[in-house]
Amino acid sequence: MSLVNSVPEMVLTTKVDQLLNWTRKSSLWYMLFGLACCAIELMQTGGPRADLDRFGMAPRATPRTSDLMIVAGTLTLKMALRTKLLYEQMPEPKYVVSMGSCSNCGGLFQLAYSVCDGVDKVIPVDVYVPGCPPRPEALTDGLILLQKKMSEEKWLVRPSAEEAALLS
Amino acid sequence: MAGAAECGGGSVALVELSRVERDMEIAAIRRLLHDKLGAAVGVVEEGPHYESIRIDDDAVERAAMLLRDTPELRFDCLSNLSGCDYPGRGAIDIVYDLYSYEFDRSLVLRVSTRRGDPLVDSVERVWPAANWLEREVFDLLGVRFRGHSDLRRILLPEDWVGHPLRKDYVEPEQYHGISTVRESMLGIRSGS
Numbered sequence A: 001m002s003l004v005n006s007v008p009e010m011v012l013t014t015k016v017d018q019l020l021n022w023t024r025k026s027s028l029w030y031m032l033f034g035l036a037c038c039a040i041e042l043m044q045t046g047g048p049r050a051d052l053d054r055f056g057m058a059p060r061a062t063p064r065t066s067d068l069m070i071v072a073g074t075l076t077l078k079m080a081l082r083t084k085l086l087y088e089q090m091p092e093p094k095y096v097v098s099m100g101s102c103s104n105c106g107g108l109f110q111l112a113y114s115v116c117d118g119v120d121k122v123i124p125v126d127v128y129v130p131g132c133p134p135r136p137e138a139l140t141d142g143l144i145l146l147q148k149k150m151s152e153e154k155w156l157v158r159p160s161a162e163e164a165a166l167l168s
Numbered sequence B: 001m002a003g004a005a006e007c008g009g010g011s012v013a014l015v016e017l018s019r020v021e022r023d024m025e026i027a028a029i030r031r032l033l034h035d036k037l038g039a040a041v042g043v044v045e046e047g048p049h050y051e052s053i054r055i056d057d058d059a060v061e062r063a064a065m066l067l068r069d070t071p072e073l074r075f076d077c078l079s080n081l082s083g084c085d086y087p088g089r090g091a092i093d094i095v096y097d098l099y100s101y102e103f104d105r106s107l108v109l110r111v112s113t114r115r116g117d118p119l120v121d122s123v124e125r126v127w128p129a130a131n132w133l134e135r136e137v138f139d140l141l142g143v144r145f146r147g148h149s150d151l152r153r154i155l156l157p158e159d160w161v162g163h164p165l166r167k168d169y170v171e172p173e174q175y176h177g178i179s180t181v182r183e184s185m186l187g188i189r190s191g192s
């Protein structure tokens, strides 16, 4: 039996939601997605000093087992189409962190003919991390922010797809 | 140890040789080419940073062969191949940067082609490195290379329209539904 919409909200669900969110936010698997220089800092963040593993985060080589896409680097128009495709291949619930000026707004290269100025032109973004490149501390801060966002979500009581469509 | 000493001796001899050979001025190289290719070899042009030899667009491959295979020249390395658009004189120039490992010297060749129908001999058969470099010039400037084995875009997506390093390139408003109108924080609008 599915738990969705079957538990009385006032009594239980906030706690169950909390538990679910706690498990979700503590095992964020992120897709390896380095596009330019920012990827070096992303690797540093996964390395032993900043150590993303302590949040239960692990790099994945495929979108199909990833919860999180960290867009790290300059997004060209050519890559933008592929980014969208990869995002669509990730299972729900999925999150996107835009890392660095380039993926936030095109950065240094925003006027170049081949550059997409901002990854939010193709996929929805949850957290923007400023910097060129952001230091591992900054990216970690962004990820903690994302965890905070995740822990406030409700998963057991939520509108069905049709209701959501009506609401929006 | 003995091996290292021999190596050292060898390289000293090479340096001596190259000093003699380095005296071969660009004018002498031009004369050598001119003797073989005739009117297809143009003048030596002074640039702000280097001198270059001008070659006709349909003699490039023969000139390249000569430069690579003549024992006194041996330009065995194509360090770079680039293009530049000159709408003022209706031409696109292709610039070849050559280097000879044996004699430690460089040479610049310059080829002009008509802007309306740019077509130049490919030098891929002389220096295989030209394959990607020519594809890049084709991608960004639209110059076609006669005899190239695989002339496709190399950097931009295959369905890209136009050649962005042409001075008169107009950026389309969108690419597959992604708007390319960029509002810069400096108030500059690209694509116009």
Ligand code: SF4
Pocket: A036, A037, A038, A039, A072, A073, A074, A099, A100, A101, A102, A103, A107, A108, A131, A132, A133, A134
């Ligand atoms: S934001 Fe800076 S460091 Fe990051 S990809 Fe762009 S240019 Fe490189």
